[in-house]
Amino acid sequence: MNLFTVLKRVDFKNILKGVFIGLSRPHFILPTIKATKDCISVSTKNYGKLHHKNGPANAFRHAFWNYLISKRCFKWQNNEEVVLDWAKKVSDWHEDSFPNKKLPREMDLHNNEVGRFIFEQNIEKSEQEVVELLKKMALESTKIDESSVLSEYKNRMVHILEQ
Secondary structure, three states: OOHHHHHOOOOHHHHHHHHHHHHHOHHHHHHHHHHHHHHHHHHHHHHHHHHHOOOHHHHHHHHHHHHHHHHHHHOOOOOHHHHHHHHHHHHHHHHHHOOOOHHHHHHHHHHHHHHHHHHHHOOOOOHHHHHHHHHHHHHOOEEOOOOOOHHHHOOOOEEOOOO
């Protein structure tokens, strides 16, 4: 899927918001795009198409995406707070621009936050080591429903569907 096809699905307000986010840190745009492509590739390699569902593979993809954006941008600006803020802005923008139902959205935002936490705790580790850690966490992720309180699962992955 090319960029134009993706952007056709985004309303004008969110396109402008995305442009302003990008202009705030233009040196992070290319590492973020590369991180996104690599995240999809690694997720597909490890889970096939399951990472497009709302199960543990999806939890892995969201956490790995936020970890990878943070890790790749950290090479350009050696400041944890700045890269974590960037990863949050980008992934929050994505959730706003490609709306989801309430529970899947909350799950995605939660798993995005887990990925940023994993970056903070594992800055010195290689990407492959973190892939293995996140795969293990995905196996241990908790199934949630509408009555779940996500704050009870801080720093742990959650999912909706079984795989």
